[in-house]
Amino acid sequence: MLTTDSDILRAAEAWVREGRGVALATVTETWGSAPRPVGSHLVIDDEGNFLGSVSGGCVEGAVVSEAAEVIADGKPRMMEFGVADETAWQVGLSCGGRIAVYVERIG
Amino acid sequence: MKPELLAALNAERAARRACVVVTRLADGSQRLVREDELVREPMARDTLAAPLAEALRTGRSAAIEHEGEKLFLNVHAPPVxxxxxxxxxxxxxxxxxxxxxxxxxxxxxxxxxxxxxxxxxxxxxxxxxxxxxxxxxxxxxxxxxxxxxxxxxxxxxxxxxxxxxxxxxxxxxxxxxxxxxxxxxxxxxxxxxxxxxxxxxxxxxxxxxxxxxxxxxxxxxxxxxxxxxxxxxxxxxxxx
CATH class of the missing domain: 3.40.50.720 (NAD(P)-binding Rossmann-like Domain)
Structure with missing residues (x-):
């Protein structure tokens, strides 16, 4: 891919070393017109700071709040967003695509 | 993801070597496979070697079905x-x-x-x-x-x-x-x-x-x- 996720992953490593709780979100599947390719990362810490992106900015909020729970209980989750899903309209993935985002704790 | 795996992944990226993070989506278990491991034992005999080689060739990350399990292959090719x-x-x-x-x-x-x-x-x-x-x-x-x-x-x-x-x-x-x-x-x-x-x-x-x-x-x-x-x-x- 043309844009690199290396800085995001380096930041994730540094955040973990600083003792922060950190979650990693990854786009695992896309259908239709998705703004970010499969494999894209968003890294989130336990204070809600984040780097990177898994969409054009429309579902990041929902992923960040789910990440807080993943950091708390350590259980990975698969989240899906799409226009067919009513909640997706609420978070606004209006580009017509659908995406699956895997959220896991680092540590 | 284990911090050790993340550190190993970042080390591969810094050295400009291609690798794949394989995640078993059912339980979240993961491993890192380096490109040069694919042609060596024991990885060369692994049934996952072919889909991994294909993912590295195309540079495309993907969720796949492999022996009844759903796996996510995240390809990390070096920055161009x-x-x-x-x-x-x-x-x-x-x-x-x-x-x-x-x-x-x-x-x-x-x-x-x-x-x-x-x-x-x-x-x-x-x-x-x-x-x-x-x-x-x-x-x-x-x-x-x-x-x-x-x-x-x-x-x-x-x-x-x-x-x-x-x-x-x-x-x-x-x-x-x-x-x-x-x-x-x-x-x-x-x-x-x-x-x-x-x-x-x-x-x-x-x-x-x-x-x-x-x-x-x-x-x-x-x-x-x-x-x-x-x-x-x-x-x-x-x-x-």
Whole structure:
């Protein structure tokens, strides 16, 4: 891919070393017109700071709040967003695509 | 993800080696597979070796079904590098465009008056002869090389290195006449016709480019097309 996720992953490593709780979100599947390719990362810490992106900015909020729970209980989750899903309209993935985002704790 | 796996992944990325993070989605267990492991035991015998090799070849991450399990293969190919000889107007114009495209740009020019940080604030600038610079920083298959000086003393040694490497794009600035002479010199240096044919010349997409920025755009367009050749071919195959 043309844009690199290396800085995001380096930041994730540094955040973990600083003792922060950190979650990693990854786009695992896309259908239709998705703004970010499969494999894209968003890294989130336990204070809600984040780097990177898994969409054009429309579902990041929902992923960040789910990440807080993943950091708390350590259980990975698969989240899906799409226009067919009513909640997706609420978070606004209006580009017509659908995406699956895997959220896991680092540590 | 275990912190040790993340650290190993970042180490591979820093060393510009391709690898894949394999995640079993049912339980979140993960492992890192380095590209060079695929051809070695025990990985070579693993049934996952073929899908991993395919993912690395295309550079595309994907969720797959494998022996009744859903796996996610996240391919980490090194960031694409753009190496140019010539701290000239075209490479100056390329700087911001290359950055937006996510290309790590390196400019090599032994002429200190050209290779100044003031003119090249956002690239890795090497004010030395290309054969020395490229001996230290070899070109790999995630690298595009462009020769932009018009000066055979500088461009030719770099072209030698590029043609001996696996870089995915080699381009050289100059008219058809200049390039014909260049071909003669390369042949005299022992390069085969097929190797010399790898050089894109005249360089860049034919968009009638005139200004340095337009030429930079045409070259970067050609580089993106080379990088995405597989997508271009797949789309072309869909046209009835």
């Amino acid at each position: 590098k753009l190496v140019a000889t010539g701290a000239v107007h075209i490479s100056q114009a390329m700087q911001p465009m290359a950055r937006e495209l996510g290309l790590d740009m390196v400019v090599i020019d032994p002429r200190g008056a050209f290779a100044t940080p003031e003119r090249f604030p956002s690239v890795t600038l090497l004010a030395e002869w290309p054969d020395e610079a490229l001996a230290r920083m070899p070109l790999d298959r995630y690298t595009a090389f462009v020769a932009l000086t018009h000066d055979p003393k500088i461009d030719d040694p770099a072209l030698h290195a590029a043609l001996r490497s696996a870089c995915f794009y080699v381009g050289a600035l100059g008219s058809r006449k200049t390039h014909a002479k260049r071909r003669e010199r390369l042949a005299a240096s022992g390069f085969a016709e097929a190797d010399i044919d790898r050089i894109r010349a005249p360089i860049g997409l034919n968009i009638g480019a005139v200004s340095p920025a337009e030429i930079a755009l045409s070259i970067l367009g050609e580089i993106v097309a080379a990088l995405r050749a597989e997508r271009v071919a797949a789309k072309a195959a869909l046209v009835p």
